[in-house]
Amino acid sequence: MRKHNGMRPQDVAILLKIISMNSENWQLVNLANLLSISISEISESLNRSRLAGLIDYNKKKINRQNLLEFLEYGVRYVFPQHPGPIVRGIPTAHSHPEIKKIFVSEMNYVWPDSKGDAMGQMIEPFYKKQVEAVKVDKEYYKLLALVDIIRVGKVREIKYAIKELKNDILHESSVEYGKN
Structure with a gap:
């Protein structure tokens, strides 16, 4: 059995992109193109996520409840973030x-982008090309922003983010299984 060497930040971004696609029929090459991450990096990420129990054995279906628990209870400790300089x-x-x-x-948080429309304290994105990927997928952008709230927000903001993530992540799975 393969050894799990820990999650990497892009693993969170990749899983959230799969959720935003709202389909189990996605292809590895399409995911790589949409995220500007190499196919081999996507494949390794999915292997890590499979070993962590965040995606099924076939690496197609997100284990949504597990992912939600990781985001709610683990992401701020595994990928802590401290806002940086104004950019x-x-x-x-x-x-x-x-x-x-x-x-x-009064203070904005931003992912650095020289063409961005806001000034604020810098938050490191989960991977280098994340800013380009969110420009073309509003749902993906919102999911990543909600996760950033968990990483840097105050208690009230974090509670809101968790509630929204539950709606966004678990809602699709309830539709799939015919639950209300």
Whole structure:
């Protein structure tokens, strides 16, 4: 049996992209193109996620409850984040355009991007090309921003993010199995 050498940040981003695609018929090459991550890196990531119990043996179906538990209880410890210097970028965490309507804050958090439309404290993305990937997938962008709230938010913000992630991650699985 293969040894698990720990999760890597891009593993979270890859699993969330699969969820945002809302299909079990995705292809490895399409996922690699959408995320600008090599096929071999995607494959290794899926192997790590399989060993961690976050995706099924065939590496097609996300174990949604397990992923949600990891995001809720583990992501802030495995991939901690401390906001950095003020940079131009794409808003994340409570600064995400939809989430900003709920939480008022004087400080923005952003993923660095020289073409970004906001200034704020830098949050490291889960992988290098993440900013490009979120520009073309609003659902993926929101999922990653919610996870960033768990990593850097205050208690009230984190509770909101967990509730939203439960809706977004578990909702599709309840539709698949005909549950209400």
